[in-house]
Amino acid sequence: MTPTQALPNPLPRPEGELEALEEVWKRPRGWRFVTVVNNNWIGVLYLGTAGLFCVFAVILSLLMRAQLTVGGNDILEAGTYNQVFTVHGTAMMFLFAVPAVEALGVYLLPAMLAARDLPFPRLSAYAFWAYAIGGFFFFLSLFWGVAPDGGWFMYPPLTGKEYSPGINADFWLLGIGFIEISAIAGAIEIIVGVLRNRPPGMTLGRMPIFAWAMLVFAVMIVFAFPAVILATILLELERAFDWPFFLSARGGDPLLWQHLFWFFGHPEVYIIFLPAAGAVSMIVPAMAGTRLVGYGLVATALVATGFLSFGLWVHHMYATGIPSLSLAFFSAASFAVAVPTGVQVFAWIATLASGRPRMEVPMLFVIGFLFIFVLGGLTGVMVAVVPFDWQAHDTYFIVAHLHYVLIGGMVFPLLAGLYYWAPLASGGGLRYGRWVFWLLFGGVNLTFFPMHVAGLMGMPRRVWTYPEGMGLELWNILSTIGAGVSALGIVLLIADLAKNFRMSSGGTDSNPHKAGSLEWLPQGNYNTRSIPLITSRDPLWDQPGLAAQVEAGQHFLPGTVSGRRETLVTSAVDAAPQYIAIVPGPGWAHVIAAVGTAGFFLALTVQWVMISAAFGAVALAAVLYWLWTGTDLGPVRGPADIGGGYTLPLYVTGRDNLGWWAVVVLMLVDGTVFGCVAFTHIFLWLSNGPESWPPSGTTLPGLMAPAISAALVAASAAVVMLSDAVLKRGGRWAVAALLLVALALLGAGMGLDLQALWEAGVRPTAHAFGASLYANQFWQLLHLGIIAVMAMYVVARIAAGLVGAVRRVSFDVVRLFWFYVVGQALAGLALTHLFPRGAGVA
Amino acid sequence: MNSQNVFDTAGPDGDRLATLAWLLFGGGLILFVAVLGFLLVALYGAARVRRTLGNPRFIVAGGIVMPVVVLTALLLHTLGLARALGLPMPGGEPPLRIEVIGHQFWWEVRYPGTLPGGGIVTANEIRIPTGRDVVLEVTASDVIHSLWIPALHGKIDMIPGLVNRRTIRADRPGAMRGQCTEFCGTQHALMAFMVVAETPPAYEAWLDRQRLPAATPPQHEMGRAVFAAAGCGGCHAVRGTEWDARIGPDLTALGGRLTIGAGTLPMNEGTIAGWIAGAQDLKPGNRMPSFANALDGPELRAVSAWLESLK
């Protein structure tokens, strides 16, 4: 294709087009900067905050290393040490690793996909602020001595009320609350963004591998985080209201926690690793100056790693007394997940072999990554072997393994990415990379390699001291020296950033590495001037002159058609242009909502119920304000020409709308949580034995009441359907009235079931059976509350004339979620009333 | 005696696990060197060799075929090993049953059937005869603990409300260290124990000594009186006396054990005194109070002398 032929838009561009675009995407200045929502700014803030939290957690690890240098040391006393290692682990996993890779995605994806922005910029900004505020308080808890001290895995009964009476454990359970929220918000943003905000022509088969990795990452969050969400809810219910989910004396089972936690916790490792691997798959081809060998294999491997990693959570529970055949299933599944990882490693080697690798700093970090990660992967296969794990489990061998995997698999790629992509965000590059690399590479190996030996010599994890005479001294001294060396590397890295990193969008040379992917197009706050038509996997290599064309505005949507921030929406598989979505600009609502959310959870931790409720109300009000003003703007103008013969609408309803997709993702999250509720019920049934589930003396209500409940709930869905038909014919007040009727029906159905259960004498505190049933009730009533807010919101919008036969995205979204809630309620009724009755097996 | 080394084995299963570990390390080393070798060749090799590595078939060979072959072999080997680990000793006596109960932060050890209508109870030490299968039936009274005797076998978790079993066998007499490996609270680090494997006659002799109730010769009457006055019997049992509480360890044969405070200190009259006087200094957060303010010097010496004499 020659530069002048068949480009979507002709030259010259109309006067003022670029200026209008720049004006619309202008960054808020001064103290208003906190209202910024642009993903390239939020991405950098996000990454910086994650890095800061990482440094905090590293400081904690240095304290631990100092304490363990010699046996019987007394720098930290036992109780403090336990808080320190708990906060270190929790912070590294929840406050650093997941947010950092999510931030990398939020920062890079719009650029790589040549999108103006991801679809829900306020959502990611909200997620960032909630995370940043909550994270700071989480660290502060150490200074008050109320930091959690039950380990990042928080096993009950140790973390139950009896053995952890203080608020330390609550800090963990509620502190994780906003991390969960922000992770899921980010996942929604990334899934919808990757699937619907790609440039025209970028089919799934032409996506950058990093986008594949982020897509798999986000889908994994959707299925993994619900397990830990439910687990934290259950443990908090047990702690606050004495519902015995994990207390064996009352029918609970401590292993329930472990299943739920590791169903999240194992995929978590891959959630952290896959985006990093995706980054490596971008850096290696650029550094080797050649295409990624085995693109299809790598994409397949990413997907395969993603789903297979859900089959090995028991991997962490080999010593819990589970029958050896079950252990062997999980051992085999752990082997299976090693294969796709091997595919990626060999794909990188093949790519390096087929190009001319340049030994620049990012390349050094990639080689360091391969060295450390392959070693960690091999010890990973070792601990997948059940009998070996029985020896290695919960010793320093595992500490060594997991740090090799996480530092090798995530930190080194992240640093490779930092040095690789820094020119994108900063005018100049970073300079001390080689020193940072060698200090960290040497330091990390010196810190963690000896731990393999210490573990096999009998040093358990999570010990604040160890006796002399076990032969552990040498290995611990080496580890502490290594930690010091690594710390020097980190200090140097911070110095490099402080001295040489100056935030700006794009430097003078827009493609210093001569890479082939779109983030190296000339960038402004709006990303690329025009959105390119893509015909290959490496557009900057295969489409000569693309940068100049894009910069000149010769591709799609070279300006703003509505005078607002817009982004191009394309179809999920083929990336055919579909519509122009208006995205929100800077605002205060999401910041206030984030403060409210963080305040809600923090106040709840210290049991200031009224203050917590006030914060919650503020958060809710802010979210409603933001939705009211920022979403469902309606057809603000008619279809617009974006070039290339495409005239696209600015407003669509139904299945093509981005909001619809977001709700579908949210429903997957919710559905998975409900799946975990069902798992809880079935697991406790198995654990108690069918004969004591329900326990003797407890009877369920007759089937009449649940049948009426089911009918009322189902009727509610029918009324919503009816209201949809009425809306189509232009009804307004009738729609509002029908929605209120539907809400009343749903409320009546759920209320009746709750009442029947209570009157039958089932209590949540007596036995895990009741606790499990009321956990189901809790989840259903939470949804009733959400539906109530949604229904009132739509009714209010109808009253304000903001919903009608044409402008109806708010209504559609609520209707879709309503059907989900009804379906979930019916499933919940079946679980409560039919499951134990029908399960008279044997 | 303080060794807790995985390779310092004392029985057949410990040997098997150590052999497995060496196998894994050897195989892992070969693979590690191979992958790094490929990487070096990819970076610096001759152009012809690099072209071979740059072919997608190399990814299939190295990334799929090789791991599938290696891991299938490893899977089959592991399954064989898993069977072997469960097998009882051929032609041996029926296994000996010992119950171990984890507490924050000590171990209760019970030998069912060794006394009429019950069994002897000790703490923080498991005595076993050599050459015989021993089934450890483990559980916990409060939080989750995990029992680990690296010389003999891998870990088994002790979970409240659940009884787990691990069969161990020692081939050679000797003392070995074990430790709690599931984080169980403040003093998880100081929750160790000793395993003493003895020849069957020595084990029987030990058992016979343990069966005897505690004796109080006249020179220890004062110690016993101090024990009574200080209220020690509110938590501890001493068989042969009126005290039968089960909150703390059974002290019937305290002086015969190798350590005090669950592996915290060696056992002797001095450390018993130190433990009684300052349990909260030595192991802050454990459930035994410090008695330094309640006992004067002669009282402390008397009670520790009596307890030390119980063997």
Place this chain on the structure above:
Amino acid sequence: MRRFTIIAALLLMGCGEDPVPTIAGGDAAEGRRIVAAQGCTACHVVPGSGAPQGHAGPSLQGFARRGYVAGVLPNTPDNLIRFLRDPAAIAPRTAMPAPALDDAQLRHVAAFLVTLR
């Protein structure tokens, strides 16, 4: 390198000013080993050994500079060994039980204690 030698020599001279006290037949290193194996830290803070450290008895930090053994006998090697052999014989109200050590071991322990300045 030469500067290094000089510094090292100065440091050694510094140590030489205060001759390490000795007790005939006592080996301080062996004494330290016995103190550790015996668990003396159950009651005493012993410099150079780690936790657990009890506080039921006095810290042994600077023991060699102490005027009296158990506040009763002048702190001489012979008195120290006498006390260690049977503390209650010297100080009847003491809380310290007699360590189960023979005379040779007691000499080693004493030799170690007099190095604690």
Place this chain on the structure above:
Amino acid sequence: MGVAASLLGIVIWALHFGLVYGGQALACEVGRPSIVMPLVIGASVVALALLLVLAVVARRSRGGFLGGLAVGIAAFSALAVVWEAAPVLALPAC
């Protein structure tokens, strides 16, 4: 064909995994260890057959990139199914 076909391999693996793990836990709980071996082998044969059909159909339909993805995912799923089923031949059911 396309996205759905790629996801189908995952679904087959997940169902097989759930059935094998859940079925074994249930069978042991209710005291019917004898059904574990036929259950696991039966489920594995069915899963492998479905994955094979999926791969063949995806290959024949020339689905381009997504077709290749479907075949690859089916292959990884099949590997996992075979490995996860293998232990039942060697170890006691409960």
